Every structure is written in structure tokens, then in C-alpha cells.
Amino acid sequence: MKPLIAILLLAVISLVSxxxxxxxxxxxGEDYKYSxxxxxxxxxxxxxREGGSDQFYYFCEKTKKKNCGSWVDEKGNKMKSANLKVTLKGGEAVFSKLQKKDTGRYYLIAEDLKKDLGVTRLIIQDPPPPPPPKY
Structure with missing residues (x-):
């Protein structure tokens, strides 16, 4: 019994860390602030989340990419279907007026794409229904 408890304890520690x-x-329709x-x-x-190819957004303040300030494909071509507005304000990027199609994973990237700077999974939901009328 003691080995089983030790194994479970190690598994929990591994999972938490x-x-x-x-x-x-x-x-x-809401905004999201990404650190x-x-x-x-x-x-x-x-x-x-819905599939499709990865998209990239480069800050004009931090890089001299051709289409900085726009969502682009892996080759640097503007994505015509992308309309999520991103504004860099100090240490935050503000994603404005989110839509369902903006659901997915957002990776903070460096020039060296192999560097892991973090990931956030963003889920965009329908707003809750209004409360029932009071009589």
C-alpha cells in the first residue's frame, strides 16, 4: 500500500508542477488584454480552434516585418479573413471586439520562433441572456 501512495503522491506533484x-x-464583442x-x-x-492555417501578428514597434500590424500567414501575406484588431499599449496587447472565430490558442512569439514565451487559450462565448422582466 505504501508504494501505491508514494506513486500517487509523485504523480500529483508532477501534475501540479x-x-x-x-x-x-x-x-x-468584449476586449481582451494580453500581457x-x-x-x-x-x-x-x-x-x-476551428482549424485552418496558423496566423501571425507582428508589432510594428518591435519588428520591421513587411506587413507588421496585420494578421499574416506563414509566408507573410495578409490574411483577408482576419479582422481582429490588436493595439500594443505599454506592456499589454489589447484584442478589440472579439468574435467567435477568434477562439483558439495565442502564442506570444520572439524573433526566434523556437523560444517559448507562453500560450493562452482564448474562448469566445455568446453573451448570457438578459434577466427576465420583473413584474
Whole structure:
């Protein structure tokens, strides 16, 4: 019995200490503030939940990419279907007027894409129904 308890204790410690992604949820139309905590951060990589190709957004203040300030594909071409507005304000990036199609994983990226600066899974939900009328 003691070995089983020791194994379970080690499993729990491993699970608790393992890195995990941050999960945030917002309602349609709301804004989201993403902490740009690293000086190495130059933008975001977005993996849409609904599938499709990855999208990239580069801060014009931090990089001299051709289409900085726009969502682009892996080759740097503007994504015509992307309309999520991102504004860099100090140490935060503000995603404005979120829509359901903005649900997915957002990776904070450096010039060296192999560097892990963190990931947030953002879930966009329908707003709650209004309360019933009072009589």
C-alpha cells in the first residue's frame, strides 16, 4: 500500500508542477488584454480552434516585418479573413471586439520562433441572456 501512495503522491506533484496553458474566456464583442511581459516578444501566433492555417501578428514597434500590424500567414501575406484588431499599449496587447472565430490558442512569439514565451487559450462565448422582466 505504501508504494501505491508514494506513486500517487509523485504523480500529483508532477501534475501540479507541470506547465500548462492559461485559459481565458470572454463574451462576443468584449476586449481582451494580453500581457506582453517579455522584451523579446515581437508578436503573436494564432492557432484557430476551428482549424485552418496558423496566423501571425507582428508589432510594428518591435519588428520591421513587411506587413507588421496585420494578421499574416506563414509566408507573410495578409490574411483577408482576419479582422481582429490588436493595439500594443505599454506592456499589454489589447484584442478589440472579439468574435467567435477568434477562439483558439495565442502564442506570444520572439524573433526566434523556437523560444517559448507562453500560450493562452482564448474562448469566445455568446453573451448570457438578459434577466427576465420583473413584474
Amino acid at each position: 507541470a506547465e500548462s496553458e492559461i485559459v481565458e474566456s470572454r463574451f462576443i 506582453v511581459w517579455s522584451d523579446e516578444a515581437v508578436g503573436f501566433k494564432f492557432e484557430p
